[in-house]
């Protein structure tokens with residue numbers, strides 16, 4: 001069926017007879033005429049069957065159609081200004097390929113718990129298809145951005161022996177005679193090694209966090225892209241981030257017009273996403289939040305609500321930089337101007353979506369890094385190779401991680417990250 005006609009191509013085929021394969025979205029027999037809307041993943045097509053023009057048997061088949069029946073339908077493509085794609089199909093013949101009795105998801109409102117239990121079927125809905133298309137564009141834009149800028153993709157392991165981000169949120173498994181292995185929380189430590197070989201690199205894959213969070217921003221398995229650049233400092237790092245995020249948003253605006261419309265996304269908010277992004281130091285952010293009436297203290301991490309409040313003060317994503325070292329990971333570079341803080345930044349998306357990027361300049365001083373590993377009680381022997389990068393030609397370098405689901409949720413205007421990945425993994429969900 002490689003050559004089957006796709007619904008999206010029909011406007012260019014007016015007057016021709018074609019065969020389309022798809023599933024029934026809705027069907028309405030009305031006396032001597034029946035209207036069936038077919039979907040094939042590329043679009044929706046109104047098929048018009050007229051009793052007089054069809055044989056007895058075909059007319060009977062039309063009456064057997066139910067929601068999600070799969071079928072092949074042959075007919076003439078006709079112009080119809082009122083239809084979504086500007087065309088409809090005048091049915092000449094049809095074959096049912098797979099029946100569908102009592103499809104569990106109907107037009108009526110369903111609860112979220114039910115829909116996630118039916119996720120494998122729910123994916124077929126107009127809204128879910130729109131979200132998946134935007135995700136696809138985001139992923140492709142990410143790959144194109146780095147390819148065009150001569151970054152080398154380096155695939156990093158998903159089974160690791162060292163803690164990447166935080167010891168508290170590890171999935172672990174027995175690993176033959178070598179003890180415990182962990183599912184990667186990040187590929188960062190490995191791309192740091194690769195940056196010393198190739199200069200500009202990135203990894204892109206799934207990462208795992210056994211986070212006991214049930215917020216709309218957390219999954220236990222999510223996708224992250226992590227660029228790492230030799231000789232970039234924290235400032236350069238933020239410049240790369242704002243160019244990158246703006247590019248991804250622009251690509252979606254350009255190429256996802258229809259899915260954004262289906263989701264009723266306000267495009268004007270996305271059109272504002274251009275560099276430079278505002279930059280606020282952590283210390284200033286605390287002051288701003290206090291003025292806004294938030295209960296925050298210097299030294300604490302920002303909570304989800306604080307991030308939302310702060311982001312609302314700006315019309316585009318905002319960088320918060322130089323956080324206190326206590327609230328950030330061990331590998332971040334101590335700030336020479338204020339050793340209480342580290343050279344890092346988060347990028348907060350507007351409209352309540354919170355942190356989409358965490359990034360930093362890396363500690364390039366061997367002894368300071370070893371000190372931090374000891375302070376955190378991390379097993380030194382697992383970090384021998386990582387410390388080697390500071391023993392053999394240490395170098396200024398920076399990088400960041402952008403969470404794909406949070407980014408797609410923001411661009412799509414979908415409130416919860418669980419809806420922007422086909423089969424979400426959460427504390428309370430492993431099925432389907």
Ligand code: 4AD
Pocket residue numbers: 165185186187188209211217218219220222224226227355356357358359360399400401402403404405406417
């Ligand atoms: O801030 P994080 O933890 O940073 C890192 O992992 C660094 N190693 C990245 C780097 O410097 N190479 O995570 C980065 C991003 C967050 O900003 C967020 O977008 C996403 O990953 N993220 C999650 N997304 C969904 N569910 C979760 N549980 C997430 N945890 C982080």
Ligand code: MG
Pocket residue numbers: 346355357358
């Ligand atoms: Mg973070």
